[in-house]
Amino acid sequence: MMMGLLNARWPQRILQLPWRIIFLVSAIGAFAVVVLYSAAGGSMTPWALNHAIRFSLSLGLAMALSQVPMRVWLGIAYPAYAAILAALIATELLGAVSGGSQRWLDLGVIRLQPSELMKIAIVLALARFYHFLPRGYSGTLAGIWPPLLMIALPVGFVLLQPDLGTSLMILAGGLTIMFLGGLPLRWFLIPGAIGLAALPFLYNLLEDYQKRRVAIFLDPEADPLGAGYHITQSKIAIGSGGISGKGFLQGSQSHLQYLPEQQTDFVFATMAEEWGLAGGVGLLLCYGIFLNWGIRLSFQTQTVFGRLLAAGLSMTIFFYVLINTMMVMGLAPVVGIPFPLVSYGGSAMLTVMIAFGMLMSIYRQRELRHI
């Protein structure tokens, strides 16, 4: 009876889910609730409770997405990309009308941040492109310009917003798929060298506040009370945490509001102050295991689309972690990329959980040979 039930279709599907990884991700989410509880001075409001609810809901979403058949992902790849690109353009146009920087598209019910979803859509669309690209064509002109255009369009519009961090992540996600798709190395090395040479020119294209951030990143102590304040205070929070941290609810940098954006972009510093190097290494190891699972998944997956998608989504999550922690530790300019699943905020969590759901979907169908 019991076995019969377990061997039935749905329980079987649920048992097939990567539960160890789900627990790991849940552990990260639970830890985030603890950190946000402390960041609010020992209070569930305004962040911890919201975060817990959002996390639970989006984890449910991820598990629902895990049941989506591969062919659906393949089928919606281009339409989703097109829709999100359209939303991105709409956002830009609305922003131009209302004047000023605009990242949100207010749909009445929810406020959508299309640039956030584009991080996934670009991976999805390019994976599909390479899936159907005949072998040997990835180095030809016909195999290069469509993915380049698909990357350039969203990157361009996001840059217009202007949002340097997100456009960098879309670019990186797209290039990752092109790299994995088999684009000959010279196509990376030559433009890379040219890009490096053109860096001063590109720097001039940046907005004033972005230039200032870059300059301050290079020398944060030059303006400790002004714009360099973020980086300086973040380093103080991490450094003063020491090996084992100041203890739960004991972080003076976050509680006394010296740390800016303590619950969002700089939540890693908030955590590190109270949990120290141990907490930081623990959190990074959790992500290491999570990402390792994603990369290994790409090896196990039989379809090109699935392989590219698994590796590409893993890399997208990796870019979140990398850019955020580099920024928080003073290794990168302040660009406004949250720490996935820990930073307070809905859009980034939704993106990461959608990616997780897709990864689980691939995991379930990794043995699939044809779509």
Added chain:
Amino acid sequence: MAGDGESRLLFDRRAFFLGGVQVVAGAALIGRMAQLSIAEADRYTTAAEDNRVALHLIPPRRGWIVDATGAALATNRPAYAVELTPSLVGDLEAALERIGAIVPLDDADRARIREAAREAPPSASVAIADDIGWDAYAALNLELADMDGLQPLKTYVRHYPDGPAFGHLVGYVGPPTAEQYRKARDPLYLLPGFRVGKDGVERAQEDSLRGKPGARRVEVNARGRIVQELDTRPDVPGGTVQLTIDRGLQAYAAARVGTESVSAVVIDCLTGDIKCLLSMPAFDPNVFSNRIPSKLWKELQDDEAKPLLNKTLQGLYVPGSTFKMVTALAALSEGVLPTDTVFCSGRYTVGGNTWHCHRRSGHGTVAMRSGIAKSCNVFFYATARRIGAQAVADMARKLGLEAKFDLPMPIQRKGLVPDPAWKKDRYGQAWSVADTLNMAIGQGYLIANPLQLAVMTARIATGRLVEPRMKPSETLPLFEPLAIPPAYLEEVRQGMNDVVNGPGGTARGARLPVEGITVAGKTGTAQVRRITAAERRRGVRSNASLPWKFRDHALFVAFAPVEAPRYAISVIVEHGSSGSQAAAPIARDLLTWIYDREKAEAALARVLETREQARRARAAAQARAEAAAQAAAQAGPTPAGPPPPEAAPGSVQP
């Protein structure tokens, strides 16, 4: 998708590479984090503490200033104040409006606060109002709940129990200047409640009076708001500064002097203790220590009686006849005998020029004692010419003129004792006989301050080089004696005794109403301006018919008792015309107070009564004049004829 082994291999290679990138990046991040939290942990821990903990200084309570008996001249009165931290306030104008409803703030206050708020560093507070009273303090505390940055405080305000009587002596306090802060670089100077001495003893004894600030260690958030108190180190109050001054004597002197422009100095001849150092009129240091109203400051500055000047140390006067004892002592030290005589015919002629004695008919044969008693100019002309100007100048310096004394006061002006070398240096001219004669009777270039005249008197009275002091000590100082035979000195003192007690002495009004205490003294008159020939033709003969500010200064120096001198005094009444009439009675009443307070108080009562009568008479005269002017104005608009040039007094009575 079969047969794509090659592309599969390429994917695996590249995915493996990306996995490797992740591992390397993860290791690098952990390495960086370890660098921050292990290698640089100390530095960042300190930085976090610096962020978290702010040191709030507590201004030290200022030390007291007390008189010889311990009676307070300057103390601290508990008070209430209000400060504002502009960085926490948000809308400064709205905040000022709200505070203004409780504590009146005028436009000048608001301008000052705005200026201070602009220039204050982020976490600094700005003083809104001092000494606001308990009611306002309580009302402001009610506003605290919904007003960031507001700080009603309990503070101390400097209090001077006797007000103006000790204004010049004790000085006053005020907030330090920007210049002082730049020099000291002490955060204490930025505290709104901190005060430094601005004048008098307060300024000169700043180091002793200041004390050490306390500190509150508080946890502050990024906006500067205090989250919690950590610990408090109490302030170390400043030390008490004791002076030799007799508070009762000086307060009496101030009352006795009234509104006249006077300096009065009393010295204890045995110890050098300055018992009274009064300069009137004066400012009220209680008002000055709060905030000096600019209108008041301007009024005081423009006042002819110079209430901002400490006349005892900074007022310089021609000593006039009070200097004659110096000439006498110079002669004695040069070997002139007290019995040597001079014949005074009323005039003294040198090289075709004639100098007059104040008595046209002359004093006849005059010796040293009678020369002083009668203040005979001719005697001192002749004596000074005999010994030379240099000897007189040397003696003047020996007796304390042109000297600065070791006193806890910020400014002393030393005046001038002229001599041939000085004149050569200053004017490039040779010393003339006229200069010698002028100096002999205390005129010419000679100027001295009232303290110097008192010291001079003390040295003549005791025959010792009395050194004045304002800070008491247990040990009785030993003063070096003058190189003049005591018997000779006695002749000079007897001359001064005769001035007060002799028949026909010029200062008989200085005799004390106290049994057994006799005063010896010398009057002097310092001409402020010569009466011009034109004025003489118009009928101006005496000082009384001149405007106040052109009248002569009245001087009187004295010591008592004659037999065993204990107190020396100098009194100068600016534009008082006559030393014997204006200055001597004040000296008499001050000395009376020392020996018999009841009699002194009675004398003061009589003076106050006379003054009150004079005031009423003046007021009545003014009222009559006004009524007359009014009546004339009413009568004025008669149809024909020009208005009368001035109303005829008494012609119309309502």
